[in-house]
């Protein structure tokens with residue numbers, strides 16, 4: 001039996017991971033440690049609240065005293081806590097440095113003191129920068145870091161700190177860098193949930209620039225099984241990239257969602273591009289597949305259909321999130337071309 005501290009467990013991927021872990025490891029204990037920023041939502045975990053192996057502590061990973069207390073008796077830390085949205089990092093980088101960089105360092109110190117058996121850090125393919133649209137190149141574990149947004153730079157810094165704590169202090173760390181996730185409980189500021197919920201509300205879907213920016217999309221449950229493999233079989237000090245070897249331009253993703261919802265292409269609206277917008281991300285996931293035997297369960301179209309259904313069946317969940325603060329952010333962010 002293991003006792004896990006999940007930081008950022010009230011967010012999109014963290015809450016999916018908690019569901020996944022409690023289903024597959026019912027004897028383990030989980031402490032969810034989350035600051036509950038705008039994207040942290042305890043409604044994501046309503047169905048596990050009464051599980052005796054689950055508990056919640058509200059706190060900031062940058063709060064040394066509180067995090068040390070929360071780490072008592074913990075053997076495994078999985079750090080999902082982060083400011084996670086590129087566009088917000090362009091509007092205001094400071095919170096990204098405070099949580100993603102300083103917060104990770106404070107958490108690493110506390111994990112060292114607590115002598116945890118494993119510190120797993122969740123990162124992103126965005127640390128590697130942008131690939132050319134016309135190349136076949138993909139990111140691998142040896143691709144040099146070249147972050148190009150404040151978000152990506154803050155995640156790159158956190159990855160470097162995690163590796164430094166392995167080399168300097170022998171903290172037993174692993175890192176996974178994954179593709180764009182999608183699925184249930186995804187906050188509706190990111191492309192896929194924004195498109196689905198806007199269409200369900202009869203609103204336009206904002207497409208940045210020419211819409212030909214390419215992303216790789218990983219269903220969140222497959223991400224969770226990838227993290228599980230790294231925890232169970234991964235080698236301490238190593239990094240694993242998690243992706244499904246698919247990548248598509250944004251406009252094609254939006255067109256697929258429009259089709260699934262039986263809506264019209266008239267809802268597509270081209271808006272002002274994101275500054276420094278990375279052209280293409282794509283992952284070569286050969287290492288985790290070959291060395292750890294991981295493979296994704298879902299194909300993209302199947303998972304997209306499941307996701308669209310989930311948002312159709314959970315309108316209460318996302319309608320509450322599209323509140324006054326969300327509207328204020330939306331007005332600041334989107335300028336129609």
Ligand code: NAD
Nearest residue numbers: 008010011012013035036037039040060061082084180181
């Ligand atoms: P999210 O924004 O939905 O959730 C982040 C969670 O962290 C929220 O619950 C928030 O309250 C919490 N949090 C923020 N600051 C905190 C702090 N200082 N202390 C404690 N908790 C804090 O993000 P997500 O999409 O679930 O991303 C989770 C992790 O996965 C992040 O590290 C992100 O960089 C990484 N990641 C995400 C994607 C993606 O496509 N969503 C892809 C690759 C990597």
Ligand code: TYD
Nearest residue numbers: 086180189190191192206207208213215250
């Ligand atoms: P996003 O979901 O923000 O993830 P990331 O920037 O971390 O990859 O964006 C995915 C892609 O969709 C990215 O190329 C930006 C684009 N995009 C739009 O075209 N319109 C939007 O409203 C949003 C949020 C993103």
